[in-house]
Amino acid sequence: MTLELQHAMKATPTADEAARGRFVSGIRSFILNDLAADLGHAYQTRAAPKFRAANGHDPKTSGDAHKALRGDPAFNIYSSMRVQAQKMVWASVSAGVERDAKRLAELEAQTAGQPGSVQLKPDFIPPRNASAVDVHLMPGSYTGGEGMAAGAVYDRGLAVFSMGLMGSNLDDIGLSMAAYIKRRYPEFAPTAMLDTGCTIGHNSLPWKHAYPEAKLTAIDVAAPGLRYGSTRAKLQGVEADFVQMASDELDFPDASFDLVFSSMFLHELPKKVRAKTIAEAYRVLRPGGLMLHMELPPNGQMAPFEAFYLDWDSYYNNEPYYKGYRDEDPKAVCESGGFGADDYFQFVVPSIGIYGDEAVTQAATSDAAHAVGAETTGRLAEGVMWFGFGAWKR
Amino acid sequence: MSEERQRPEDAPKGIYGPDGEPIFFAEPGVDRMMAVIMNLASELWVERERYLPLDSDRDAEAKAFIDRVFAPLRERKE
Numbered sequence: 001m002t003l004e005l006q007h008a009m010k011a012t013p014t015a016d017e018a019a020r021g022r023f024v025s026g027i028r029s030f031i032l033n034d035l036a037a038d039l040g041h042a043y044q045t046r047a048a049p050k051f052r053a054a055n056g057h058d059p060k061t062s063g064d065a066h067k068a069l070r071g072d073p074a075f076n077i078y079s080s081m082r083v084q085a086q087k088m089v090w091a092s093v094s095a096g097v098e099r100d101a102k103r104l105a106e107l108e109a110q111t112a113g114q115p116g117s118v119q120l121k122p123d124f125i126p127p128r129n130a131s132a133v134d135v136h137l138m139p140g141s142y143t144g145g146e147g148m149a150a151g152a153v154y155d156r157g158l159a160v161f162s163m164g165l166m167g168s169n170l171d172d173i174g175l176s177m178a179a180y181i182k183r184r185y186p187e188f189a190p191t192a193m194l195d196t197g198c199t200i201g202h203n204s205l206p207w208k209h210a211y212p213e214a215k216l217t218a219i220d221v222a223a224p225g226l227r228y229g230s231t232r233a234k235l236q237g238v239e240a241d242f243v244q245m246a247s248d249e250l251d252f253p254d255a256s257f258d259l260v261f262s263s264m265f266l267h268e269l270p271k272k273v274r275a276k277t278i279a280e281a282y283r284v285l286r287p288g289g290l291m292l293h294m295e296l297p298p299n300g301q302m303a304p305f306e307a308f309y310l311d312w313d314s315y316y317n318n319e320p321y322y323k324g325y326r327d328e329d330p331k332a333v334c335e336s337g338g339f340g341a342d343d344y345f346q347f348v349v350p351s352i353g354i355y356g357d358e359a360v361t362q363a364a365t366s367d368a369a370h371a372v373g374a375e376t377t378g379r380l381a382e383g384v385m386w387f388g389f390g391a392w393k394r
Numbered sequence: 395m396s397e398e399r400q401r402p403e404d405a406p407k408g409i410y411g412p413d414g415e416p417i418f419f420a421e422p423g424v425d426r427m428m429a430v431i432m433n434l435a436s437e438l439w440v441e442r443e444r445y446l447p448l449d450s451d452r453d454a455e456a457k458a459f460i461d462r463v464f465a466p467l468r469e470r471k472e
Contacts, residue, residue, distance in 0.1 A: 023439040024436070025456075038470055042469065073469075075418070076418040084433075315401075315405055323404065
């Protein structure tokens with residue numbers, strides 16, 4: 001399915017560009033549904049038995065599953081095509097972004113006086129995990145290029161990438177998580193919220209919709225996305241302050257926020273930065289405040305094949321810290337950051353866009369959490385569900 | 395982008411080529427040929443879409459095209 005974004009900065013593609021985007025979304029769906037099914041079958045019938053014969057035991061870990069699959073024809077086809085499809089995602093939107101540069105700049109100028117802000121720091125040096133690697137195989141990554149272009153490429157590329165599974169404004173994660181928390185903890189009423197890795201704010205804004213009285217601050221290290229995200233928010237009538245800042249060095253006083261959150265962010269951070277990010281979240285939270293991260297489910301709670309299926313991105317999608325993050329126990333990480341063991345919680349929430357409002361309510365009002373090990377948890381394919389974890393500060 | 399490449403600490407040896415690109419097939423040229431095939435299929439689809447009726451379901455047409463062109467890669471026939 002081809003997704004047309006629902007905001008004024010959306011692409012204005014030529015007919016050929018629209019067709020190219022449709023093909024890329026379609027081939028990604030073919031890879032992530034059809035070829036993924038072949039991959040799972042090949043693992044069960046060829047790769048795992050072969051591994052067992054060679055090692056005297058079944059694959060026990062994601063790493064074992066990776067070793068088992070390397071060289072298998074189904075793995076080769078799936079992986080080779082998925083890498084190329086990822087490159088085609090960005091290629092399919094880059095010409096349109098270049099052509100639209102003037103219009104996007106005009107939109108930024110037109111909205112300059114509207115509620116909300118963007119604060120960039122000319123002397124800020126983005127960390128190497130964001131600047132020294134083309135994260136997600138996106139050329140120039142998130143920190144490079146002119147003006148807001150990287151933000152626009154990300155937004156439009158994600159629309160192609162998502163196959164319609166991440167919401168009409170790529171905000172399904174934020175919408176699903178915010179709906180879950182609001183229904184699970186109806187007494188929780190934040191007045192100040194911080195997104196610690198917002199890119200273009202697509203999953204930040206749903207929290208402002210959920211808690212309209214709360215002030216929303218969204219930080220990131222990459223200036224293009226912040227500029228783009230601020231304009232994008234203003235054009236949607238959502239007030240938010242976008243600030244260039246690193247999650248592990250928050251320039252906020254202690255006890256500044258009631259909610260500190262992120263979406264698909266922690267797995268892009270080196271281990272030490274990730275640990276400091278959690279500690280900083282604890283520091284800037286007020287007593288009674290909540291830290292919440294939507295993330296990929298931990299490897300320790302998944303079977304080897306399902307674990308490696310997600311870890312694939314670490315090796316082949318330029319996300320070098322992805323597996324290291326997933327090998328960690330999120331509860332232990334929270335405790336290391338200062339949170340109490342009893343104050344940790346985790347959950348799986350159905351995609352609100354796919355399963356609907358009632359399914360989120362059911363998940364939020366029941367203690368029978370969906371199994372993290374479910375095949376659809378964290379996997380961008382038909383039936384996706386989102387994993388989240390968090391901790392309360394006492 | 396920097397020449398320095400960041401990789402997972404536990405990346406198995408030999409999964410990247412000298413150019414830093416991942417290698418999957420025993421003959422690395424096959425990975426590049428796969429990319430060429432996908433690019434060609436994409437360009438062919440762009441041409442085909444120009445001639446579709448305006449009221450056609452283009453997403454459905456694209457899916458049928460992809461399923462047909464890439465059917466030989468499927469292991470489990472449906």
